[in-house]
Amino acid sequence: MQLLRCTKKLQKEMGLKPSDLCADESRFSYLGPWHANLIHIDRRKCVLFVIDKTLFNFIVPDVSRAQIRELDKLFKSYLSCVIVDAGIPEADRARILSEYDEVEYANTNSKSVLGSMNDLAFHYKYSIQEEGGVHSPAVPGIIRRLNRMPMGALKYVFPIEALRALYQTTER
Secondary structure, three states: OEEEEEOHHHHHHHOOOHHHOOOOOOOOOOOOOEEEEEEEEOOEEEEEEEEOOOOOEEEEOOOOHHHHHOHHHHHHHHHHHHHHHOOOOHHHHHHHHHOOOOEEEEEOOOHHHHHHHHHHHHHHHHHHHHOOOOOOOOHHHHHHHHOOOOEHHHOOEOHHHHHHHHHHHOOO
8 A cells, every 4th residue: 555645635626534544654665655736737637746755746637526536546547657758667667556556545744745846836837838738748748857857855866867766776
């Protein structure tokens, strides 16, 4: 079981009650818990996901309430695509995805991650609007570019490099 730490705004959209949230910490995992937030771009709902450890991130643009209510499935399907695009080797991708077979939801717990998410949300909003909106074919390139942007919370390391360093140190 792994955690998706959702903001109050996202919890409300998902219809989660306090009793639906997990209080336990997740077990050790390759990537660990993620934070998720609901943002709006051009009046469309989008969900931003960020790994706590590395700030590796991706956005799922233009999601419906029904999709948000099945956030675990949405998360895993996009995670699969994003880690392929990030160049993670097949064996590591399988290991990563298997850790998210069971997902629990929890409250956010890191002001640092939330601050980084706010910064990323600003960059996503601007970049997506500049490229023509949430249905632009440029969205995967924007995700790639923002994972290659130095993050102050990581001492100006790129999230993609922090992710690669993480999976290299946890190999066999």
